[in-house]
Amino acid sequence: MQAKVADVACFQQPPHPHEHITGALPHFVAVLPVIISSEADCDCKTMGRPPLYGLWGGVNRNVKRRHMQVQFKNLEKYNIEELFKNVKTPCYILDEAAFMKNGEILKSLQEETGAKVLLAEKAFSNFTLFPLLSQYLAGTEASGLFEARLGREEMPDKEVHVFSAAFRDDEFAEVLKYADHIVFNSVHQLKKFGPIAKKAGKEVGLRINPECSTQEGHEIYDPCAPGSRLGVTREVFDKEMDKETFSLLSGLHFHTLCEQDADALEITVKAFFRKFGDVAKKLKWLNMGGGHHITRPGYNLPLLKKILTEIHKKYGLQLYLEPGEAVALNAGYLATRVLDIVHNSGHNIAVLDMSAACHTPDVIEMPYMPPLLNACPITDTETVDPSTEANASSDAQSFKSVISHDAQPHKSGATTPDALTETMSDLFGDVFGDAIDDIFGGAPNTDHNPVTRSRTFRLAGPSCLAGDVIGNYLFDHVLKRDELLLFGDMAIYSICKNNTFNGIPLPSIYLLKQDGDLELIKEFSYDDFKGRLG
Ligand SMILES: Cc1ncc(COP(=O)(O)O)c(C=O)c1O
Numbered sequence: 001m002q003a004k005v006a007d008v009a010c011f012q013q014p015p016h017p018h019e020h021i022t023g024a025l026p027h028f029v030a031v032l033p034v035i036i037s038s039e040a041d042c043d044c045k046t047m048g049r050p051p052l053y054g055l056w057g058g059v060n061r062n063v064k065r066r067h068m069q070v071q072f073k074n075l076e077k078y079n080i081e082e083l084f085k086n087v088k089t090p091c092y093i094l095d096e097a098a099f100m101k102n103g104e105i106l107k108s109l110q111e112e113t114g115a116k117v118l119l120a121e122k123a124f125s126n127f128t129l130f131p132l133l134s135q136y137l138a139g140t141e142a143s144g145l146f147e148a149r150l151g152r153e154e155m156p157d158k159e160v161h162v163f164s165a166a167f168r169d170d171e172f173a174e175v176l177k178y179a180d181h182i183v184f185n186s187v188h189q190l191k192k193f194g195p196i197a198k199k200a201g202k203e204v205g206l207r208i209n210p211e212c213s214t215q216e217g218h219e220i221y222d223p224c225a226p227g228s229r230l231g232v233t234r235e236v237f238d239k240e241m242d243k244e245t246f247s248l249l250s251g252l253h254f255h256t257l258c259e260q261d262a263d264a265l266e267i268t269v270k271a272f273f274r275k276f277g278d279v280a281k282k283l284k285w286l287n288m289g290g291g292h293h294i295t296r297p298g299y300n301l302p303l304l305k306k307i308l309t310e311i312h313k314k315y316g317l318q319l320y321l322e323p324g325e326a327v328a329l330n331a332g333y334l335a336t337r338v339l340d341i342v343h344n345s346g347h348n349i350a351v352l353d354m355s356a357a358c359h360t361p362d363v364i365e366m367p368y369m370p371p372l373l374n375a376c377p378i379t380d381t382e383t384v385d386p387s388t389e390a391n392a393s394s395d396a397q398s399f400k401s402v403i404s405h406d407a408q409p410h411k412s413g414a415t416t417p418d419a420l421t422e423t424m425s426d427l428f429g430d431v432f433g434d435a436i437d438d439i440f441g442g443a444p445n446t447d448h449n450p451v452t453r454s455r456t457f458r459l460a461g462p463s464c465l466a467g468d469v470i471g472n473y474l475f476d477h478v479l480k481r482d483e484l485l486l487f488g489d490m491a492i493y494s495i496c497k498n499n500t501f502n503g504i505p506l507p508s509i510y511l512l513k514q515d516g517d518l519e520l521i522k523e524f525s526y527d528d529f530k531g532r533l534g
C-alpha cells in the first residue's frame with residue numbers, strides 16, 4: 001500500500017514484531033480510527049520523557065491503537081491535505097488550540113501556587129498571539145530593548161521583565177520606559193544602572209549563578225558550565241557587593257535549565273538556597289528563569305507545584321518562571337514541499353523548499369532532527385539488536401520502551417543512539433535491517449534492504465550550503481516531487497531566528513484558528529530581503 005504523506009491522520013507503521021499480519025512486506029496497515037489515549041502521557045510521566053515521536057500505539061490483543069505523533073495531535077481532526085492545500089510553502093502555521101492548551105496548564109499552575117509565569121520572547125515572539133497569551137500569563141520576559149518594547153506594546157497590561165548580559169548606555173533610558181523588572185548580570189552593571197532604575201521606580205534584580213549543572217553534554221545550553229559569563233557566583237558576589245549596592249536590589253534571578261523536568265529544578269533550588277539563601281531571605285522576589293518543560297506530556301507538575309509552594313511558604317518570596325518553550329511547545333508546524341529528488345552514494349535526497357539554515361537554524365546549531373508527520377527520523381549510529389529486551393518484551397513493554405526513549409527535545413540534540421536502537425527495533429524489528437546504519441553524515445547508504453532503502457530520504461534545503469540538511473527520515477512510502485511535508489514543534493526558536501541567506505524568502509506565517517480557519521498573518525516579499533541590506 002502506498003499512502004500520500006498528507007492523506008493519513010496517523011503515523012502508519014510497519015507491523016510490530018508481535019503483530020500478526022498476513023501478506024508480504026512491507027506491511028502498512030490501513031489507517032484505523034485514531035484513538036489518542038492518555039496512556040502515552042501517563043507512561044511518560046514515570047519515564048520523565050515525552051513520547052515526542054510517539055509512534056506506535058502498542059497492540060493490546062485485538063485492539064490496535066495508534067498514536068498520532070504528539071506534535072501533531074491537534075491536527076488529528078483535520079484532513080491535512082485539504083487543510084493546507086492552498087498555503088504557499090514554505091510556511092509556518094501557528095496552532096491556536098495548542099497555545100490555549102499550554103496556556104491552561106500555565107494558568108492553573110499560577111492559580112495553585114501564586115507563582116507568576118512570563119513568556120520568554122526569545123523563544124516565541126509572534127505578537128499576533130500575545131492578546132490570547134495574555135489571558136494565561138503574567139507578562140513577558142525580554143532579552144533587551146526591542147523585546148521589552150514588543151512586550152510592552154503587545155501585552156500592555158502585563159509585566160515586562162528584562163534581563164541582558166550587558167545593558168548599553170545608549171539604550172538604557174529607553175529600556176526604562178518599557179520595563180517593570182530589570183535584572184543585571186554583574187555587580188558592575190548593577191552599580192552603573194541600578195540607581196537610575198531604582199529611581200525610575202523599577203524592580204531591580206541580579207542574576208546569580210548557583211554553579212549547579214543539571215544537564216550534560218551540551219554546554220551551549222548550560223549557563224552553569226565552567227567559565228560561563230551568565231550570573232554572579234557566590235565568590236564574586238561576596239567580593240564585589242557592598243551595602244549600598246545591595247540596597248538597590250529587590251530580587252534575584254537564576255536561569256540554569258533547558259528542556260528539563262522539575263527534578264532538575266529541585267536540585268537547582270537546593271543549590272541556590274545553599275549558596276544564596278541568606279541573601280534571598282532579605283529580598284522580595286525570585287525569578288527561576290526558563291527551561292522548565294512544563295507543558296510537555298509527562299512533565300512532573302505536582303513536583304513543580306510542591307517546590308514553588310514550599311519556597312513561597314518558607315521564604316515569602318514572590319516567584320517567577322519565564323519559560324519560552326513551554327508556552328509554545330508543539331504549537332506550530334512548518335509546511336514544505338519537495339522541489340526535487342536527487343541521488344548520491346545510494347542516498348535518496350529530497351530537496352525541499354524550506355531551508356534548515358534559514359528557517360530552522362537550530363536543526364544545524366544544536367543539532368537536532370525535528371519531528372516530521374508520518375515519518376521517522378533516523379541517525380547513523382545504531383544497529384538493531386534483535387536480542388534486546390524490547391524485541392523480546394511484551395507489547396505493553398515494547399510500547400513503554402518506545403515512548404520512554406523517544407524523547408526528542410528541541411534543544412537537546414539528536415535522538416540518542418540508545419534511544420533509537422530500542423525505538424527502531426521496537427517499531428520495525430528486523431524489517432528495519434541496515435537502514436539505520438551509516439545513513440547520516442556523508443557515509444554511503446549501506447542499507448541492503450530495498451524496501452527501507454527506497455523509503456529513506458535525506459531531507460535538505462535549497463541553499464548553497466552543503467550542510468543545509470535536516471536529516472534522514474524513513475517514510476511509509478516513496479517520496480514524490482511536490483509532496484507536502486509537515487514538520488512539528490515549529491513555533492519555538494524558529495520564526496524568531498529565521499533569515500534570508502541565499503536570498504531565500506522568509507516563510508509566510510499562518511494562524512490555524514480554533515475553529516479550523518486558516519488565517520494568513522504575514523507574507524514576506526523581496527522588500528523584506530532587500531530592506532535589511534542597505
Ligand atoms: C534568561 C532566560 N530566561 C528564559 C529563557 C527561556 O528558556 P526556554 O525557552 O528554554 O524555556 C532563556 C533561554 O535561553 C533564558 O536565557
